[in-house]
Amino acid sequence: MAGMENSSEEQISSVDDVVVDDNTNTESEKTERIVKLPLSRIKHMVKLDPDVTLASQDAVLMIAKATELFIQDLTKEAYTSTVHSKRKTVQRKDLDVAVDNVDYFAFLDGTLDT
Amino acid sequence: MAEREDDELSIPRAALNKMIKELLPNIRVANDSRDLVLNCCTEFIHLVSSEANEICVKQQKKTISPEHVLIALENLGFGSYKAEAQAVLQQTKAFALKKRKASTKLENLGIPEEELFRQQQELFAKVG
Numbered sequence: 001m002a003g004m005e006n007s008s009e010e011q012i013s014s015v016d017d018v019v020v021d022d023n024t025n026t027e028s029e030k031t032e033r034i035v036k037l038p039l040s041r042i043k044h045m046v047k048l049d050p051d052v053t054l055a056s057q058d059a060v061l062m063i064a065k066a067t068e069l070f071i072q073d074l075t076k077e078a079y080t081s082t083v084h085s086k087r088k089t090v091q092r093k094d095l096d097v098a099v100d101n102v103d104y105f106a107f108l109d110g111t112l113d114t
Numbered sequence: 115m116a117e118r119e120d121d122e123l124s125i126p127r128a129a130l131n132k133m134i135k136e137l138l139p140n141i142r143v144a145n146d147s148r149d150l151v152l153n154c155c156t157e158f159i160h161l162v163s164s165e166a167n168e169i170c171v172k173q174q175k176k177t178i179s180p181e182h183v184l185i186a187l188e189n190l191g192f193g194s195y196k197a198e199a200q201a202v203l204q205q206t207k208a209f210a211l212k213k214r215k216a217s218t219k220l221e222n223l224g225i226p227e228e229e230l231f232r233q234q235q236e237l238f239a240k241v242g
Contacts, residue, residue: 034205036133037125045123045156046163046178051171055163055178058203062183063162065202069195070158071130072137074151079138089142095150104191111157112150 035064042067077102124156162186 043060046052055063075090077098082090095112099105130152134143163178165186170178180203187195 034202034209037129041123041125042159045159048123049160049163049167052163052167052178053176055166056180058180058206059166059178059183061202061206062180062199063159063166065199066162066183066187066192066195067125067155067159068133069198070192071133071151071155074154075134075137075143078147079141082141089144090138090147091144092147092150095147095154107161107190108154108157111153 035061035068037064037067039064073102074098074105077105124152127152130155161190162192165190 039057039060042064043055043057046055046060046063074095078090078094081094081097081101082088085094092112099108099112127148130148134148134151162183166178166182169182169185169189170176173182175182180200184196184199187193187199
């Protein structure tokens, strides 16, 4: 990318250094986290769907991880637009571009208008 | 923490900020953009849960399993997330196993049970 010393690829750290969070962890000294998003919150959100009866803890964990990946994906894509426009701040229009460019972000089409 | 209505539920701002910071350390992200990303997350979670639930129901199961989530991701075009999502499951199991092993070790001071038993028997023999 023109004008940048480090490509955005190098700046983006992978999620390798994640550690473990099991919800039943009673030892407060070490909270290591496999995912950075709170499982309880995500579980709550999943259950908001009236059709959903139950979701296993492992399923919630996977959804949490997928959401993390989604955030990274969306942010990276938006950032590409930021760089392309030679700006330093990721703005709403960059998210618009991201949603337009990436097929599987199509479900977000109305979301950015709220 | 302010009371929020259920439909306003989203992932915590702080968690999102941390993730963005780790992903793009030197880049600014406008505040309203962060809010938008939060909303997108909410949409994503509902999308995936809904799809996973449909798959679950089709299989005539009552509980959404990781397998259902994986298929949902694939169906929705997020197949590229599957590998890491699965890896997370492995990590949980590995960690749980390690924890169990570690606590057992602590109790036995690193000595296997048969050996402890043998030592105990020896001690009894000495006393008897």
